[in-house]
Amino acid sequence: MGRVAEPRRYQLQSEAANRLIEQLVETLAIPPETRGYFSQMLITVLKLYEDGASTGDLKITNTALKELRYSFKVFAPYAEVPKVTVFGSARTPAGEPASVAAVTFGRRMVEQGWMVVTGAGAGIMGAAQEGAGGERSFGLNIRLPFEQEANPWIASDPKLITFKYFFTRKLFLVKEAGAIAFFPGGFGTCDEVFEALTLMQTGKSPIVPVVLLEVGAAPYWRTWEAFAHGTLVAQRLIDAEDTALFRVVESVDAAIAEIMRFYRVFHSARIVGDNFVFRLRRPLADAAMRELQRRFDDILKGPADQAPGPLPQEGGTHPELPRLVLPFDRSSYGRLRRLIDFVNAQ
Template sequence: MTRSLPSHRTGDDDLDARLVALLDQVGATADRDQLFQILASAVLLAGDGAHRLDLKITNAALKEMRAAFHMFAPYRDVPKATIFGSARTRPDDPLYAQTHDLAAGLAQRRWMVVTGAGPGLMAAGMEGAGREQAIGVLIRLPFEGGANQIIEGDDKLIEMKYFFTRKLMLIKESAAFVALPGGFGTLDETFELLTLVQTGKAEPVPVVLLDTPAGGYWRGWRRFVEEEVAGNGMISPEDQSLYRVTDSVESALEEIDVFYRNYHSLRYVGDRLVLRLRSEPTRAELRRLSDDFADILVGGRIERSGPFPPEVSGDDHLDLPRVALRFDRHGFGRLRSLIDALNRLDSAPDRSSPPPTAAEDDRIVEQEDAEAPHP
């Protein structure tokens, strides 16, 4: 019995067998290894004698994630962009109109817009997108009055107790991000997103920091990052390639469009990073890219590739051209520059394509592991 189970289990063969029987009873057939380990974790918490507060946090977080996954599920095949921004910005502020116009442009491109569902710039984003193309992930706070009127009462609204579960859902499903000026919460969301991309915990995505022409918020932020953070060696200079600062809605939309002109998605297979593309590069283009980005290669060159066996077994975008490289898994700012270079190739398509959706690709990256046994 135990030989067919994942390594994470209760440690009691009889209890493990009962958990397997419970999965049978509820008719679970897919991803039983993951479901088994969730159940095993609950049993282990009981055995640990965990503090009630720890159990309440675990319980609430799991319930929130389950409810949010369920809410997002019908829209997994629709591309989504998340907008971060201040809850305190008034409708007569130029930032409000800027956010509205950005969201309207995304909606015209058939993107759904995800915001924190509160007032201010979150409401502006939902107004611009329209209720039908808006998704809200609200935080429950004692001093705020709940969801804005655009999304209030909609099935595409979820309310969260914890900021960490809320941030997970604001990031996990989206293929593009635009941050407008805001307070500590906006900066927290923006820095967490940049940290995930910088460390490879999330796929490369377009991250745009948008202000108005008269505003200095992101210019001041960029100056701080350049002088104090990068200038003191706390990030690599190349990490500044992970985001774009602009005061133009048109430039923000173009940044998102161009990111998906040729690049589609990535996957790690063993020691290879596989980049799926819309159009196959020429051999001359690959030679030039291999030379230009030799600093992030741990051996070999950037080469054309067919689908690898794990991709074939998962029917993972088998129709797309691919290039493969032995990436150092450290220089993610340079990896972003490589994606930009792939999008600028003469062989790249002239027009942008829709990005992969959450139904096709998880934004939170899982490194390639051996398959766990399925109970």
């Protein structure tokens, strides 16, 4: 029998350069648990040189990496504060019902202990920022040739981040969100709602409450919802269960109630090995566990279980919270959203 090939190392073609990278991370005393990531990032950047990357490609990589690094830095002090991202038209005038609702929504979410994240523009974004106030909000601006100067409520705040690229900006608009609220808007808003739902539908983003506020000129989201059911579901382009990933609501009160209900028992989730692990605010009763198994057996590969605290692989995160361990088969994130609803009803 032949010898089994050793796993190929991720490294540069130059052994001397590889040694210099190792020496650099050691000199900086980077902790062992993260050293490999820093080494691989340095190797990746220098592989662009080995690949003969064009100046244009280098500019994209350079700018994107800078935007990522700076955004991580700005958000880091607020990692434990829940945030809601608000999307909507930059063209909605102040005083219109949708703008008034966005002001109220921003203010009410801050009263609930949340921070507000917007795209930093005018219209709905500026209204939500006005309601939240600069101290309790973030603005993720984009450089455009028209209609996108930062609104006055965030313009001078250090939590304003200006992006060159939509893809880096959109990453943080979704990544930092513990909830997402969509007000009526144009192409950008429609793009953002479909992208957010696609990320959740495919398991690329954690499931969070997505509320579509039917405020202002109507129908808007009801028409969109009819398209989702009457065309996308009807033509089997999405599953009927995928529509569980969003809620159309008629008022600010209903939107806030939906967001708060999502976190009534459910706290957060992470993947541990082959399992989805839910952190809960309180454990489920035995009868609820039996009913959960019965209702959601179609998406579970085996019996669900509970643990009084963190699993060993979690590193002691949130030690005060009990765990629900789910052998989720990842076949339907819409069904997983309904499972979260079941948990919160207990």
